[in-house]
Amino acid sequence: MTFEMRSWRDWSAGDRVVVRRRLAGEEASGHRWxxxxxxxxxxxxxxxxxxxxxxxxxxxxxxxxxAADDVVSAKRVPPRPARRVSAARPGPAAGGPSAPPRG
Structure with missing residues (x-):
């Protein structure tokens, strides 16, 4: 998949993007973006x-x-990766063996 540089004004609903926006007033609290x-x-x-x-x-x-005036930079990014399942030993809910009883 190619992620060419386009103006954010050309984006469509459903595109996954990152936008750097300018902060102002109280929202900034010492940060600019x-x-x-x-x-x-x-x-x-x-x-x-x-x-x-x-x-x-x-x-x-x-x-x-x-707001348009607050967009500092912007680009399309790939879809968010799927969450990884823990590599830990699967328990009974995942079809693995149940833990031995304690005591």
């Missing part, structure tokens, strides 16, 4: 709306609106 990685929900002349990737804690993040 932040990155948002996720899936494009909408694009228009005034900016774009992203559904951020689900954090590892499993809580869904609210959609993020990025």
């Amino acid at each position: 932040t990155d948002v990685i996720g899936v494009v929900l909408a694009v228009d002349d005034s900016g774009l709306t992203l559904r951020p990737d689900t954090p590892r804690d499993g809580q869904d993040a609210a959609p993020v609106r990025v």
